[in-house]
Amino acid sequence: MSYSTVIEGASFSPSSQTEISYQARQLICLDNNGYIARVIAHTDPDYATVKQTAQANDTLTTLQPNQYVLPGFIDLHIHAPQWPNAGLALDRPLNEWLDTYTFPLEAKYQDTDFAKLVYDGLIQELLANGTTTALYFGTIHNAANLELAKACIQYGQRGFIGKVAMDNPEQTPDYYQDASAQVAVDQTEQFIHQLNELNQTTDLKQTPVITPRFVPSCTPASLQGLGDLARKYDLPVQSHCSESDWENGYALEHYHMRDADVLDHYGLLTDKAVMAHGTLLNDHDYDLFSQKQVAIAHCPISNVYFGNAVLPVNRVLAHHIKTGLGTDISGGYSPSLYQNIRQAVMSSRMLQDGVDNQLLPDKRGVDGSAISVKTAFYLATLGGAESLHLQTGKIAEGYLADLQVVSMQNDFQTETTDNIFEKLMYQTSKADINQVYVQGTRVK
The missing domain is CATH 3.20.20.140 (Metal-dependent hydrolases)
Incomplete structure (x- = not known):
């Protein structure tokens, strides 16, 4: 199956009121209706195939090591x-x-x-x-x-x-x-x-x-x-x-x-x-x-x-x-x-x-x-x-593809997942927000 957009990279998403989930490497696959159709972990057997198809279709966006996907x-x-x-x-x-x-x-x-x-x-x-x-x-x-x-x-x-x-x-x-x-x-x-x-x-x-x-x-x-x-x-x-x-x-x-x-x-x-x-x-x-x-x-x-x-x-x-x-x-x-x-x-x-x-x-x-x-x-x-009764706010299959891609500038040492997340929350400015998607369409 082909997707309108495939984003390859790391992500943070809320999993509860007090916890977050982190994926170091995955494919976030967006469909033509603006939803997240699949989230494919690096260990999934069809990871390489989906990535190659997206590359061939020119629909793949690969993030830099210091970039992270967050919900909008x-x-x-x-x-x-x-x-x-x-x-x-x-x-x-x-x-x-x-x-x-x-x-x-x-x-x-x-x-x-x-x-x-x-x-x-x-x-x-x-x-x-x-x-x-x-x-x-x-x-x-x-x-x-x-x-x-x-x-x-x-x-x-x-x-x-x-x-x-x-x-x-x-x-x-x-x-x-x-x-x-x-x-x-x-x-x-x-x-x-x-x-x-x-x-x-x-x-x-x-x-x-x-x-x-x-x-x-x-x-x-x-x-x-x-x-x-x-x-x-x-x-x-x-x-x-x-x-x-x-x-x-x-x-x-x-x-x-x-x-x-x-x-x-x-x-x-x-x-x-x-x-x-x-x-x-x-x-x-x-x-x-x-x-x-x-x-x-x-x-x-x-x-x-x-x-x-x-x-x-x-x-x-x-x-x-x-x-x-x-x-x-x-x-x-x-x-x-x-x-x-x-x-x-x-x-x-x-x-x-x-x-x-x-x-x-x-x-x-x-x-x-x-x-x-x-x-x-x-x-x-x-x-x-x-x-607002919206099916969005997290990175998961079936959720609206409202996303932001942010860069962490202060990346001088090996960080734990929690440390990376906290730095993103406390240091991100408008200049660090590289991409924004609303309902699957890139608007920034």
Whole structure:
């Protein structure tokens, strides 16, 4: 059998939440539908035959000794229109940051030329950083959201895209809001149809996502209408949940319920829902998320600035809650999930050790909080894939061929498998990502 692409080389892939698998030499065989058809170990009897056939067909890519294949990364939470603001005003409180910097920028996307300029650059930047799938917040403007989808199609990224709904006049500026709950719901439904129509022109499908910005930005009527749409079209849902003391407190003050309970009341917590941050979730919320099979998008860099706490990843996983990793541009300053892998580990260590040196060691931290870089890698790959119900995130037969090939530059001595993996996780930059494949097509 011949394959569309055969990659010969070493690979790392998640095998569980805490372990990785390593293959020193193998053939990763991609079929014409963008899936991994076979993974052939060097010891398999037909290794040489398959390799020779691929060479003859000019479909073989042989990696260098310092190159490794990894699954493509999945960004579970990113605000596409905020890319121009990445790294700006991160020292401001969340509500002030939104009102002064974020909403004025997002309002500019009524200009589709501006939207195309930003989104073309963003998608290429994310792919260059190894991100093959992203779950996007757009803006309230459907024309701009379609430009985001077109950029994903043009450059070859799998996008999950939401028309942001925000109709609460008390928490949104008059120059940037849905005119009413009905408008928010109708425009969301219109975007669903527009994106489905656009998908008729491409094999790389983009997915519409029901997107209430967060509880403070929406009225009860829009939350209810969006919940009805999620059920009607069986679509993913995304929002923010218990991201900060302010957001958490808003739900308690205005609804006399926790943030998660408000979203659940309106039918927005489903097995296709991804809730960002969750730094202030409690055991009641964890149980609700587990019961409803809701996923959490962990955004460790952003949470340093706006989360008011550290997400206890081990505790979340122990509740059997699907969990992935997000950049949260521009609350997070970096488009790199490698940077967020590192921060996820660092934040977990700070949670474990504590940060107040006036407390005794046994009172300072939260025992059992530290995660390994292998767990953070799982979040960026298989954890994100499971959150989006995607058959990707690992290198195995039957999985979508979303892959990245990275080089390890600091290769001065014989290394153990774990040492190589850790160096890749901690040292890889955009310049070290040599190839990127999405659904079997090379896009970088």
